Amino acid sequence: MMKNEVALKIENLSAGYDGEMIIKDIDLKVEHGDFFGLIGPNGGGKSTLLKAILGLIQPAKGSIRVYGFDPSRGRKFVGYVPQYSSFDKDFPITVQNVVMMGRRRSKGVRPWYSGRDLEVVKDSLSKVDMQEHIDRHINALSGGQKQRVFIARALASEPRMLLLDEPTASVDATIEESIYKLLTELNKDMTIILVTHDIGIISSHVGTVACLNRHLFTNNDQNITADMLERAYQCPVDLIAHGVPHRVLPPHDHGG
Amino acid sequence: MLDLVDYLDVPFVQRMLIAGILASLACGVIGTLVVVRRNVFMAGGISHSSFGGIGFAYYMQHLGLTWFDPMLGAVLFATGAALLLGSEPIKRRYREDSTIGALWVIGMAVGVLLINLVDRNNIRVLSFEAILFGNILLTSTSDLVVIGAILCIIYIFILFLFKDTEILAFDEEFARISGINVTVLNTAILIMIALTVTILIKIVGVVLVLAMLTIPAAISNLFTKRLSMMMLASSGLGVIITTAGNLISIELDTPPGATIVILMGAAYLLSLMGKSIYTRVLSIIRIE
Numbered sequence: 419m420m421k422n423e424v425a426l427k428i429e430n431l432s433a434g435y436d437g438e439m440i441i442k443d444i445d446l447k448v449e450h451g452d453f454f455g456l457i458g459p460n461g462g463g464k465s466t467l468l469k470a471i472l473g474l475i476q477p478a479k480g481s482i483r484v485y486g487f488d489p490s491r492g493r494k495f496v497g498y499v500p501q502y503s504s505f506d507k508d509f510p511i512t513v514q515n516v517v518m519m520g521r522r523r524s525k526g527v528r529p530w531y532s533g534r535d536l537e538v539v540k541d542s543l544s545k546v547d548m549q550e551h552i553d554r555h556i557n558a559l560s561g562g563q564k565q566r567v568f569i570a571r572a573l574a575s576e577p578r579m580l581l582l583d584e585p586t587a588s589v590d591a592t593i594e595e596s597i598y599k600l601l602t603e604l605n606k607d608m609t610i611i612l613v614t615h616d617i618g619i620i621s622s623h624v625g626t627v628a629c630l631n632r633h634l635f636t637n638n639d640q641n642i643t644a645d646m647l648e649r650a651y652q653c654p655v656d657l658i659a660h661g662v663p664h665r666v667l668p669p670h671d672h673g674g
Numbered sequence: 675m676l677d678l679v680d681y682l683d684v685p686f687v688q689r690m691l692i693a694g695i696l697a698s699l700a701c702g703v704i705g706t707l708v709v710v711r712r713n714v715f716m717a718g719g720i721s722h723s724s725f726g727g728i729g730f731a732y733y734m735q736h737l738g739l740t741w742f743d744p745m746l747g748a749v750l751f752a753t754g755a756a757l758l759l760g761s762e763p764i765k766r767r768y769r770e771d772s773t774i775g776a777l778w779v780i781g782m783a784v785g786v787l788l789i790n791l792v793d794r795n796n797i798r799v800l801s802f803e804a805i806l807f808g809n810i811l812l813t814s815t816s817d818l819v820v821i822g823a824i825l826c827i828i829y830i831f832i833l834f835l836f837k838d839t840e841i842l843a844f845d846e847e848f849a850r851i852s853g854i855n856v857t858v859l860n861t862a863i864l865i866m867i868a869l870t871v872t873i874l875i876k877i878v879g880v881v882l883v884l885a886m887l888t889i890p891a892a893i894s895n896l897f898t899k900r901l902s903m904m905m906l907a908s909s910g911l912g913v914i915i916t917t918a919g920n921l922i923s924i925e926l927d928t929p930p931g932a933t934i935v936i937l938m939g940a941a942y943l944l945s946l947m948g949k950s951i952y953t954r955v956l957s958i959i960r961i962e
Contacts (some may be wrong), residue, residue, distance in 0.1 A: 439816070472847075472851055474847065474851070474852075476949060494853075496851075498848065498851055500845070500847065503845065505845065506710070506712075506844075506893060508896060509710055509843070509844055509901075510710070510898050510899055510903070510904045511840070511844060511900065511901060512899055512900055515840065515900065515901075516844075517755055518837075519840075519841050519844070519845070519848060519852065521838070522838070522849075522852040522853070522854065523852045523853050525837075526853075527898050529833065529835070529836070529837065530837075531837070536897045554899075555899035563861070571848075575852075606865055642789060
């Protein structure tokens, strides 16, 4: 994989539902290998942007390229980790079968999974240190463990990019830290983009940060300071009020 | 009074038992999907709207189309209702439970209205009681062939699409991202639900369909951790309870549909209590 390959390129994107634009004029470039944090208040359009990147909704305007492809084709490079709390806790499913879902794309329409699929599933579980739980019911696990299983499901599709929606939303601080350590480890092999409404979670692990509140506000500073975070969270109001033009993340060397 | 064993030689009793077994097998698969997808109320709406289809079929017979079987009317209305409830624009624009409620009562009203228009001197119409609460004793050999054929369709469907169905039921967004054609698969599942409901109307009637579809599945859900196991367990449970209910109804001369449903209700209650005791005992053992 070339180091300066562009993982995600968004140009002039506007998107929303039923004619109402939730996000407007978004420009964003994430390079392969980046660890990118997207923060913003609830209702600011984070999940709309995620859905657009995954090709679940069509942009009203502008373009999205995932590793150079349209989202509906580029999403095969993306491992998506949704919020685990949205799932039915009574659904009869084991850890193995959850992670196996990540193999659906490479399996295709064949009715059964192969031995190699099972190998990949076990491998993905061991990457998140959950291999001994493979036969347990998903709801027998703690919040942090469930989160790891859903990360393993994303890894099972052998992605180039992990896209995480609020990965630490319902776990305590210790587990949050361990998930960040895991993501940092995974970042050695793949791009990581995570989305959250909670600025507290943007720790020193994240390489670049941007703020989304209908418009996208970016800051090319790799050193995240308290001052910058404060600005980032207030930026929507400030920047719109002062009419500061949105900046696109300049291409930057990731130090590799 | 004849012995129970003697009854097993009577052809209509044999057909009744076979119909119960085939329907339970269909429910094992489709009822499981209905329960995990939270489509129980939707299945109720589909079932009650098919009452309108039965009325429609009788009315067609009244108009001279004597080949228009009530079961055909039920299939048409059930499938129509399922497709309507599953269509994307309707799901997006309207509250699902309101749409279901409307279909539910409109189907019933249309059925009552049309059956009343039928000249019963010329056309033999089933009693409302038989339509609403089942008439498994009247199962004919051709009914069994139809039920068997529908069961085959369901088995072929689930054999090839089990994994995709599991992903779709668990996480629709992920199914879409993984390249599953969600619209086509959802439609196929809804048609399977409509077909199963039609089989069940024959046995337990429009009103009691929900019991056979959901109770064995709901019981199995308490004790299994895999979707495939839930399907197997609820198939087995359904076969046992339905057969027992049929035999009891013969022995005690009670209505078969209602007897089956009462047995299922009792089994569900016992299972819930059993599960709660089991969990409590387990937690006590763990603490000690």
